[in-house]
Structure formats: C-alpha cells, structure tokens
Amino acid sequence: MSGVEESDETEMMCCASCGTAEVDDIKLKKCACNLVKYCSAACQKDHRPQHKEACKKRVAELREELLFKQPESSHFGDCPICFLPLAIDERKSPMMACCSKHICIGCGYANSKREVEENLEPKCPYCREKVPTTKKQIKTHLMRRIKVNDPVALRQMGSLCFHDGDYSGAFEYWIKAAGLGEVGAHFELSCLYRDGQGVEKDRKKQMYHLEEAAIGGDPVARNNLGCVLGRSFWDADSMGRAVKHFIIAAKLGHDGSLSTLRQMYMKQVISKEDYAAALRGHQATVDATKSPLRNDADIHARGDENLIKRVEANDPVAMYQMGSCCSDEGDYKTASEYWTKAAALGEVGAHYQLSVMYGEGVGVEKDKKKGVYHLEQAAIGGDPDARHNLGVIENDNGRYERAAKLFIIAAKLGCDNHWMP
Ligand SMILES: [Zn+2]
Ligand SMILES: [Zn+2]
Ligand SMILES: [Zn+2]
Numbered sequence: 001m002s003g004v005e006e007s008d009e010t011e012m013m014c015c016a017s018c019g020t021a022e023v024d025d026i027k028l029k030k031c032a033c034n035l036v037k038y039c040s041a042a043c044q045k046d047h048r049p050q051h052k053e054a055c056k057k058r059v060a061e062l063r064e065e066l067l068f069k070q071p072e073s074s075h076f077g078d079c080p081i082c083f084l085p086l087a088i089d090e091r092k093s094p095m096m097a098c099c100s101k102h103i104c105i106g107c108g109y110a111n112s113k114r115e116v117e118e119n120l121e122p123k124c125p126y127c128r129e130k131v132p133t134t135k136k137q138i139k140t141h142l143m144r145r146i147k148v149n150d151p152v153a154l155r156q157m158g159s160l161c162f163h164d165g166d167y168s169g170a171f172e173y174w175i176k177a178a179g180l181g182e183v184g185a186h187f188e189l190s191c192l193y194r195d196g197q198g199v200e201k202d203r204k205k206q207m208y209h210l211e212e213a214a215i216g217g218d219p220v221a222r223n224n225l226g227c228v229l230g231r232s233f234w235d236a237d238s239m240g241r242a243v244k245h246f247i248i249a250a251k252l253g254h255d256g257s258l259s260t261l262r263q264m265y266m267k268q269v270i271s272k273e274d275y276a277a278a279l280r281g282h283q284a285t286v287d288a289t290k291s292p293l294r295n296d297a298d299i300h301a302r303g304d305e306n307l308i309k310r311v312e313a314n315d316p317v318a319m320y321q322m323g324s325c326c327s328d329e330g331d332y333k334t335a336s337e338y339w340t341k342a343a344a345l346g347e348v349g350a351h352y353q354l355s356v357m358y359g360e361g362v363g364v365e366k367d368k369k370k371g372v373y374h375l376e377q378a379a380i381g382g383d384p385d386a387r388h389n390l391g392v393i394e395n396d397n398g399r400y401e402r403a404a405k406l407f408i409i410a411a412k413l414g415c416d417n418h419w420m421p
C-alpha cells in the first residue's frame with residue numbers, strides 16, 4: 001500500500017469536522033460523496049461550507065459512473081424455468097398474471113403442449129396456479145400481493161389505473177413501486193413527468209426516473225435517454241452521452257439503438273470500432289436468448305399449423321408467407337431468413353422483398369450489389385415492380401436507354417408506376 005492511500009485510510013477513520021476517531025462505540029457516518037465521514041449531523045452541517053464543492057463534484061462523478069456502467073443483463077433477467085436470458089421483447093417474455101414472473105415463450109409453449117397432450121387444466125408453468133384471466137380476477141390477485149408490498153404488483157396496479165384514465169392513482173402506485181426499486185415503475189414515472197399526467201410536467205424528474213430505469217437495465221429507457229440527448233446534436237457533450245446510451249442499449253439487445261448507431265456510423269458520427277463493438281454485443285445478447293424450444297414456440301405462435309407444415313416441407317410460397325408474417329411483426333432478421341430460403345427455391349416475391357431489405361439495410365447488412373441481384377432475379381421472374389425499380393436505378397446511373405427499355409417492359413407487364421425522371 002502506498003503512503004498516499006494510507007493517509008486516506010486514516011482520514012476516513014476520523015470525523016472530517018471535529019476529528020473524533022472511529023473507535024469502540026463511536027460510529028462515523030459516510031457522507032454521500034464517500035470521501036469523508038462524520039460523527040454527527042451537527043458536525044456534517046458545520047463542515048458543509050468547506051466541503052460543499054468537493055462533495056458536489058464527487059457525487060456527480062459517482063452518478064456518472066453508475067449511469068454509464070453497462071448492466072450485466074436487461075431488467076428482465078433470466079427465465080426462472082430454463083435459466084436462459086429473457087428476450088427484451090415482451091411478446092417473447094410475457095409476464096404471468098398469477099405470479100408476475102416473466103416466462104420465456106419456450107417454457108410457456110412446452111407447458112401448454114404437455115397440458116393439451118395430457119388433457120390437463122391450464123396452469124402457470126412457474127407457480128402452478130391457475131392463471132387469472134378476467135380483469136376482476138387479476139385485480140383480486142394484485143390486491144393480495146400489494147398487501148405484502150410486492151413492487152411488481154404495485155406497478156401493475158398503476159398500469160391498470162393508467163389505462164382507466166386515473167393518472168394520479170397510477171402515480172401513487174408507481175411512486176411506491178419505484179421506491180422499492182421497481183425498474184418499470186421508474187420508466188412509467190418518467191413518462192408521467194414528461195406528459196404532465198397526474199403530476200406537473202417536470203423535465204428534471206422525467207430525466208431522473210428515466211436514468212434510474214436505464215441504470216436498472218431497461219433498454220427502452222436507455223434508448224430514450226439517447227434520443228432525448230441526441231436532439232441537442234449541436235452540443236458535443238450531449239451527443240457524446242447520447243452515443244454512450246445507444247451503445248449500452250444496443251448491447252442489451254435493443255434493435256432501435258443499434259440502427260441509430262448504424263446511421264451514426266454511416267454519417268461518420270461514430271467510429272467503425274464503436275459500431276462494430278455495439279453490433280457484436282447486440283448479436284451476442286440476442287443469440288444468448290435463443291433456444292430450440294423458443295424457436296418452436298415462435299413458429300407456432302406465428303402461423304397456423306397448415307402453414308408450418310408447408311414450411312417444414314420446404315414449400316417456397318409458405319416460406320415467403322412466413323417471412324411476411326415475421327416482417328409484419330417487425331422481426332426483419334427472421335423475415336430475411338425465410339425470404340432467403342424462399343428465394344433460393346425460386347420464389348419471385350421473396351427476391352423482390354430481399355432486394356428492398358438489402359437496399360435499405362433492414363434485417364440484413366446493407367448491400368447494394370445483393371440488392372440489385374435480387375431485383376434482377378425478381379424482374380427475370382416476371383415481377384413488374386422489380387423491372388420498374390431496375391429502370392429507376394439505370395436512370396439514376398445515367399443509362400437512360402436501358403432505363404427506358406425496362407420501363408416499357410414493366411408497363412407491358414402491368415406496372416402502373418408512372419415514374420417521371
Ligand atoms: Zn465530529
Ligand atoms: Zn460529501
Ligand atoms: Zn424459459
């Protein structure tokens with residue numbers, strides 16, 4: 001141990017105001033800054049004028065450290081049954097109304113499959129209770145748990161109030177839940193303060209609760225922080241903080257933050273290294289939430305049995321339809337996978353969809369060459385819109401004759417896109 005540290009150590013053992021040492025039954029209390037200790041509130045008050053500045057500075061530093069620390073996982077944590085990390089999409093990690101536990105769709109699917117096979121009464125796969133379904137049953141359940149101060153139940157009751165338009169009721173429940181460390185409640189409070197619902201609008205409190213939710217591991221709150229700060233793009237400090245928030249959120253698996261970073265990288269606002277690190281972190285987090293069972297559940301949740309059977313039999317049209325289902329739900333990556341399979345089997349519509357995805361970098365890395373390739377395949381397959389779009393590209397490249405030819409074929413094929421250069 002160095003001499004400096006040693007002297008710090010001794011300092012910590014004495015009241016910073018009167019010098020009383022921490023011995024026997026004299027206990028010193030740490031100041032919020034963690035730099036000094038006091039024997040009494042009176043000593044702390046006396047010492048305030050000379051300590052105020054250093055204290056404020058250190059408290060702000062500690063807050064920054066806490067705020068920009070990468071959380072180990074999202075606030076959803078792991079599925080309590082299979083222990084794999086939960087997806088941050090709540091549709092894939094639904095909460096059970098009986099016990100307020102988030103369960104992965106894989107475990108839910110396995111449970112209901114067994115119940116159907118064995119002709120059992122439907123129950124929660126975690127707590128084994130009957131899952132309440134009506135609003136009345138849910139409220140009775142919640143009230144029982146609110147009596148024992150269950151923070152999640154408090155937050156849920158707040159949400160019920162909110163949906164009934166009772167904003168001050170919602171505020172009361174959420175503030176209690178947040179006081180018990182409920183991350184989601186902090187997020188809801190930030191929205192109330194932003195919109196002035198049930199409370200006066202208050203930007204400072206809005207940001208405070210948003211930060212608390214982000215620190216607790218809520219990727220949406222983290223992304224929102226980035227968006228709020230990113231609006232001040234003329235201020236380098238705000239922008240720097242926004243980028244840090246987006247990177248943390250992307251690493252927690254937030255798609256929106258990742259695509260914001262992608263745009264920032266293309267506009268050279270962030271470095272290639274930063275973007276690549278966020279991309280890798282995002283991928284690793286998303287991959288960690290995958291399992292064969294969850295995948296099965298996903299497919300079954302998506303389509304009717306008939307469509308699934310056709311997909312399993314490698315029917316290109318069914319693959320195309322499954323891709324469209326995924327795309328409608330906003331799962332562009334899986335959509336691109338189905339469409340790639342369908343396109344490989346010669347499905348023209350899938351080629352067209354892939355050309356759009358590669359052209360815009362949705363669900364896949366942007367790739368102009370691949371975009372044009374799929375567009376050509378779709379055009380060759382007889383898709384008039386693809387033919388038309390090829391014409392637009394040729395025209396943009398100054399090859400007007402080729403463009404005109406393509407437009408004519410497209411028009412003959414029935415394309416009614418009256419595009420004028
Ligand atoms: Zn003292
Ligand atoms: Zn202090
Ligand atoms: Zn699970």
Ligand SMILES: [Zn+2]
Nearest residue numbers: 098099124127
């Ligand atoms: Zn349950």
